[in-house]
Amino acid sequence: MAREPEWIDAGAADELAKHSCRSARLKNTQIALTFRDGVFGAVSNACNHVGGPLGDGGLDGDYIVCPWHQWKFHRVTGKGEPGFEEDCVPAFPVKLEGGHVFVDIANPTKRNKKPHDPHPLARKPMRAPGPLRLAGISTTAMDARNPRFSGSDHLLNHALEAGKKQGAETKLITLNTLKFRTCEGYFSKSSRACTWPCSITQMDPADEMDQVYETLVHWADAVIVSTPIRWGAASALYFKMVERLNCVQVDVASKEEQLIQNKVAGFIIVGGQDNIQGVAGSMLSFFAELGFFFPQFPYVAHSRGWSAEDMENNVRVVRDSKFLAQGAAGLAKRCLELADRLLKTGTPMVPMSERGGMKGRANPEMMERD
Numbered sequence: 001m002a003r004e005p006e007w008i009d010a011g012a013a014d015e016l017a018k019h020s021c022r023s024a025r026l027k028n029t030q031i032a033l034t035f036r037d038g039v040f041g042a043v044s045n046a047c048n049h050v051g052g053p054l055g056d057g058g059l060d061g062d063y064i065v066c067p068w069h070q071w072k073f074h075r076v077t078g079k080g081e082p083g084f085e086e087d088c089v090p091a092f093p094v095k096l097e098g099g100h101v102f103v104d105i106a107n108p109t110k111r112n113k114k115p116h117d118p119h120p121l122a123r124k125p126m127r128a129p130g131p132l133r134l135a136g137i138s139t140t141a142m143d144a145r146n147p148r149f150s151g152s153d154h155l156l157n158h159a160l161e162a163g164k165k166q167g168a169e170t171k172l173i174t175l176n177t178l179k180f181r182t183c184e185g186y187f188s189k190s191s192r193a194c195t196w197p198c199s200i201t202q203m204d205p206a207d208e209m210d211q212v213y214e215t216l217v218h219w220a221d222a223v224i225v226s227t228p229i230r231w232g233a234a235s236a237l238y239f240k241m242v243e244r245l246n247c248v249q250v251d252v253a254s255k256e257e258q259l260i261q262n263k264v265a266g267f268i269i270v271g272g273q274d275n276i277q278g279v280a281g282s283m284l285s286f287f288a289e290l291g292f293f294f295p296q297f298p299y300v301a302h303s304r305g306w307s308a309e310d311m312e313n314n315v316r317v318v319r320d321s322k323f324l325a326q327g328a329a330g331l332a333k334r335c336l337e338l339a340d341r342l343l344k345t346g347t348p349m350v351p352m353s354e355r356g357g358m359k360g361r362a363n364p365e366m367m368e369r370d
Helices: 151-165 199-203 210-219 236-244 246-255 276-290 311-320 322-345 364-369
Strands: 007-012 021-026 029-036 039-044 058-060 063-065 072-074 094-097 100-104 133-138 169-174 222-228 264-271 299-303
Touching: 007 021, 007 029, 029 100, 039 072, 039 094, 133 151, 133 210, 133 322, 151 169, 151 222, 151 264, 151 299, 151 311, 151 322, 169 210, 210 246, 222 276, 222 322, 236 246, 246 276, 264 276, 264 322, 276 299, 299 322
Parallel strands: 133 169, 133 222, 222 264, 264 299
Antiparallel strands: 007 100, 021 029, 029 039, 058 063, 063 072, 094 100
């Protein structure tokens, strides 16, 4: 039943017509106000997906495109894009009077959230029965048509072979062969815009970062990440992956859900130059924030130092070193042994109430003071 209209003056039509799409607050109602082909439209400012501000987006024809995840709604009717018409946001009556735009905030149409099939990654992490599972992630970049020797890949392969000999299932992910987009800063728009599964993964079925997510969250009991040293830091591909893994950490901070449980991480670091401890510290810090456990001595590494720029000799040392190969095998053994203990004991995760001082954990004392 329609209620008594409550027409609110949104502003001068000439001024509002300068903006194809904008957010507006009319009393306590947030709307997305649009103008195209001489016609104004007003719909709710909150997207059906995760509440993105529609008015901060743009127009694709007569459809507002949400700036967070590109869901589309008709700017006048509020209906979803073709194929999703039943998925609609509230639309408000609009009229022009005396050169001003008026919106009836008392009589919007109903919001209807049509169920969408959840992304396969969105399922609850549940370990399937079976032997221990060890994943290796190579972050080395190279020309695939003209491959070269990679010391970090070489040692990672030794680690995976050692895992197989211990009876574990193994999987190798080579980031260099995956086509995945860089992080596009959804968290910088809003903490709610950075979702699990990753916003990009949900929007782009061609994005292959889903293989990393599937492996880390749902498949592996232990993971070993290998990287070369590039100017005192991990590889560019490592950081490209890490930025996309922020959605896993955000799920802990914003939703208080821990996707990584009873999983172990170790690292292999190889470079012609030094700063091994700095690289290892950065990697340990990030994977700790995801919720991983670490064995004693959680990384193996090799570097010949600043003055040893003869890469041919550096390659020879790593390729021929039984000592480093044994070290990689030992790292795999330690990771799997710890993973086995964690699975058998069912170590509980730390209650959220005890996580003060963690990234994304607000301090109630400071909030009261503010």
